[in-house]
Amino acid sequence: MGSVHRVVVLALDGVYPFELGIANRVFGSAEGRYEVLTCSVDGGPVRTNSDFSVTVGHGLDALRTADTVVLPPFDRALLTPELPAGVTDALAAIPEGARIVSICTGAFVLAAAGMLDGRPATTHWLLAERFREWFPYVDLDPDVLFVDDGDVLTSAGAAAGVDVCLHLVRRDHGTAVANQVARACIVPPWRDGGQAQYIEQPVPEADTQGTSATRQWALENLHEPLTLTELAGHARMSLRTFARRFTEEVGVSPGRWLIQQRVSRARHLLESTDLAVDDIAGQVGFATGTSLRQHLHAAIGVTPLAYRRTFRGEALTLRATS
Known part of the structure; x- marks a missing residue:
């Protein structure tokens, strides 16, 4: 080239x-x-x-x-x-x-x-x-x-x-x-989720409370554990109602969405910083570097170090869902 x-x-x-x-x-x-x-x-x-x-x-x-x-x-x-x-x-x-x-x-x-x-x-x-x-x-x-x-x-x-x-x-x-x-x-550098969010599905009623404010709050606090109970509490909904409305609006469950955001944030840090894997894990809310390695491998099939090398001139095979 x-x-x-x-x-x-x-x-x-x-x-x-x-x-x-x-x-x-x-x-x-x-x-x-x-x-x-x-x-x-x-x-x-x-x-x-x-x-x-x-x-x-x-x-x-x-x-x-x-x-x-x-x-x-x-x-x-x-x-x-x-x-x-x-x-x-x-x-x-x-x-x-x-x-x-x-x-x-x-x-x-x-x-x-x-x-x-x-x-x-x-x-x-x-x-x-x-x-x-x-x-x-x-x-x-x-x-x-x-x-x-x-x-x-x-x-x-x-x-x-x-x-x-x-x-x-x-x-x-x-x-x-x-x-x-x-x-x-004028487009986002990454889009959250996969095609599932665009498949026709029930739309929340117009007069119901949405989950967008809670999603924004979660993104600002990804370094925290963020349990489903905490998310539902922030949205002032019951667990069942929050999980249902979240999935209706986003196309994936709250837990799956959180993992996607954490993996996406970790990918950005791997690309743009020299932080150690354990430090990145802490910043994005994974309990340990091992947990980050497992989730990154499940998402795109490579280790953090292999992914980081990709953005320094080496090849990568991956599937993108975020």
């Missing part, structure tokens, strides 16, 4: 316009660290899933020079278990060693090409059943926002494309640069 990392976006027939622009918006906000090109399989205009087409600047020659390839989603009505026309040649043009990133239905293309067999991946939760039926050899996890499996990354629908691109900026250049990009794009 040279001083400027080349990202090539492959637009397929029926592409979603919003997702088509994500890579340019995110990577293009990283102050000259990336060059973003957009191509089609034949270099010609591409029909979107809206009432217009887009003219792209490049054909397959651009793919041959890519350091990272981004595959945006295309209309669900065009999905098949086979590769779309022309895509075989496009995938063959990607140089060895390039990273490949799919957004939403883009994972169907990678799976149809056999590139996800035996690997972890994700896609939009609405399409999980169809994906499993067509591609049973893929280790699909429809509950996460994106999966980083090293040289191949897959993400869920729409805005999860922003999450995975920000993650790559963080992986390439660290937290400070990724946070600058997030601020420029």
Whole structure:
């Protein structure tokens, strides 16, 4: 990879316009660290899933020079278990060693090409059943926002494309640069939880007391044990009512949410400080360094030291749920 990392976006027939622009918006906000090109399989205009087409600047020659390839989603009505026309040649043009990133239905293309067999991946939760039926050899996890499996990354629908691109900026250049990009794009550097929070579920009654103030209070006091009883007491609810309303609003249980926040805070400290693991554990509310190691490994499959090394130039395989 040279001083400027080349990202090539492959637009397929029926592409979603919003997702088509994500890579340019995110990577293009990283102050000259990336060059973003957009191509089609034949270099010609591409029909979107809206009432217009887009003219792209490049054909397959651009793919041959890519350091990272981004595959945006295309209309669900065009999905098949086979590769779309022309895509075989496009995938063959990607140089060895390039990273490949799919957004939403883009994972169907990678799976149809056999590139996800035996690997972890994700896609939009609405399409999980169809994906499993067509591609049973893929280790699909429809509950996460994106999966980083090293040289191949897959993400869920729409805005999860922003999450995975920000993650790559963080992986390439660290937290400070990724946070600058997030601020420029007016998006959060990390989103809490996985796709489960976006699956249709009962909405709390408008006149009921919410849990947002208690969540904010918890974030300000993550270094404390924070039992469910304390959380419910802060919200002035019974344990049962608090747990129900919290899950309705957030999509995960209070205990699971707390672990996610503590792991997320620990990841930030591992990336941005030289604090010892035991010290980080204390700052984020895990009783011991061993507890932090267990929770971090359960969340992303690596140890704290391995995770820290990642942000000093080494590779990492992880699944992101926060």
